[in-house]
Amino acid sequence: MRAALWVVILGLCSGTAQADAIFGAGATFPNAIYQAWGKAYRAQTGTTLVYTPVGSGKGIAEIIAARTDFGASDKPLKLDELEQHKLMQFPAVIGGVVPAINIKGIANGQLLLDANTLAGIYLGKIKRWNDPALLALNPGLALPSADIAVVYRSDKSGTTFNFTNYLSKASPEWKAAVGDGLAVAWPVGEGGPQNEGVARIVANTPNAIGYLDLAILLQKNLTYVKMKNREGFAVSPSADSFAAAAASAKWSAENSFYEILTDEPGKASWPITAATFILLERTSAITEHVAEIMKFFDWAYRNGGPLAGSLNYVPLPDSVADMARNAWKTQVKDSAGVAMWQ
Secondary structure, eight states, rough: OHHHHHHHHHHHSSSOOOOSSSEEEESSSTTHHHHHHHHHHHHHHOOEEEEEEEEEHHHHHHTTTTTTTTTEEEEEOOHHHHHTTTEEEEEEEEEEEEEEEEEOOOTTTTTTEEEEHHHHHHHHHHOOOTOHHHHHHHHHHOOOBBOOEEEEEOOOOOOHHHHHHHHHHHHHHHHHOOOSSSOOOOSEEEHHHHHHHHHHHHHHSEEEEEEHHHHHHHHOOEEEEEEETTTTTTOOOOOOHHHHHHHHHOOOGGTTTTTOOTTOSSOOTTBBBEEEEEEEEEEEEEEEHHHHHHHHHEEEEEEEEHHHHHHHHOOHHHHHHHHHHHHHHHHHTTTTTOBOOO
16 A cells, blocks of 8 residues: 555656555665665666655654555664564664764864764863864864854654764763763754754854764765774774774674674774664565565665765675575565565
8 A cells, every 4th residue: 555655656756657666764874875776776677766764763663654665774673672563674784973064174084083072062061162172182273262063963863873872882971961862852952854954054054063974974065073983093984994893793683683883893993883774564465565675685785885885885794684685584474474585
């Protein structure tokens, strides 16, 4: 019913019926790669991916309510949540959450932050760019005596979850005062919807700081900071530094791939690295759509690595892709109990 409705809508919009289409909704963090994969997949197979980046919170809600073929979230669900809603999850790709700034005269990677200064900014304790704590981290950098304009996600967001999860791990003060979640009670700042909204506010607000995925940051010509990781090394956001953080991951199908990659060890590790996940109903009557979803991500695992790298995402190791395929075989079935992936 849900897919058929979308097919009618697409047919009305394009003037031709879209018989072969799959529909997903959720995280904005991986939107750039899902759109790129979707375009390439359609060119090769004729099947259209219609992905709507509405945020992880809405993506989870949409699949729970069976209003989309698959949900997408940067916050993995725990086993009890998956069991409660009769869902399965698997990772799709890895990327990084990156602080973006708009300070006149400061270029990419010139400003260095660490967990304490980033937490201090978002707690409202570090109020100006020339605060002594920032000057101590950045000797010789001409930081302005201007108020910091703090920007955060206003919607339920997996990007927010990973950002606040990192701060909760690395800053005891942040953990005690705010904690982590898809949405939190921000002490200061202005909220923007989705990563696009954060990017827009940062771009239009002098002396602003926000957080978003690297693909949108670069697309919008925003300025990224360097971060000091848990080993004390200053690193820039890149596919290489995301991969370095992900190297410590202990993927397991037994715990439904639950893995959080923030504040990982390693000299080259980006501290706010994140995987993003796909949510499927374990039992579904829309067998053609669900089977096509698995075909799409199988194709992405096999062929999507170069596109992912070009957008500064990191493809999953082949061993993890194989785990996901095996999970499809055992967990995703039609209404008669027959596995949809063979």
